[in-house]
Amino acid sequence: MRVALVNPAWSYEGSIYFGCRSAHLPLELGYSEAMLGAEGHEVLMLDGQLQRLSNAAIADRVAGFAPEFTVVTTAPTYLF
Template sequence: MKVALVNPFWTYQDSIYFGCRQPHLPLELGYSKASLEADGHQVLMLDGQIQKLDNAALADRVAAFAPAMTVVSTAPT
């Protein structure tokens, strides 16, 4: 099965956020990718923060990959 794992681009501008304002690596997505690949799945992992991709670019890449399932991180990086 084809699976896309996505950490969307996120900004702290105009938000209420306490604590660290620096991006964090999406370790849970890396772990998930390794686990899925070990089970024979084809995985695309995208990180909008690290790859400097806005959400439109991320959506285009996911659409081109045509996954059966997409997982999007909802916690700010």
């Protein structure tokens, strides 16, 4: 199975969040990539923050990979 794991690009610009402003590492995606790969799945992992990808660029890469399943990290709205 082809699986895309995505951490979208984001910014605190305009945010009222006063907590930690450092990027949160998507460790769950790293673990998932290792587990899926060990089971023989083809995995594409994209980290918009680390790779400095726009969300449009991420969407293009995911479309080009044509996964059967896509996982996108999310955060509660209180962070923004």
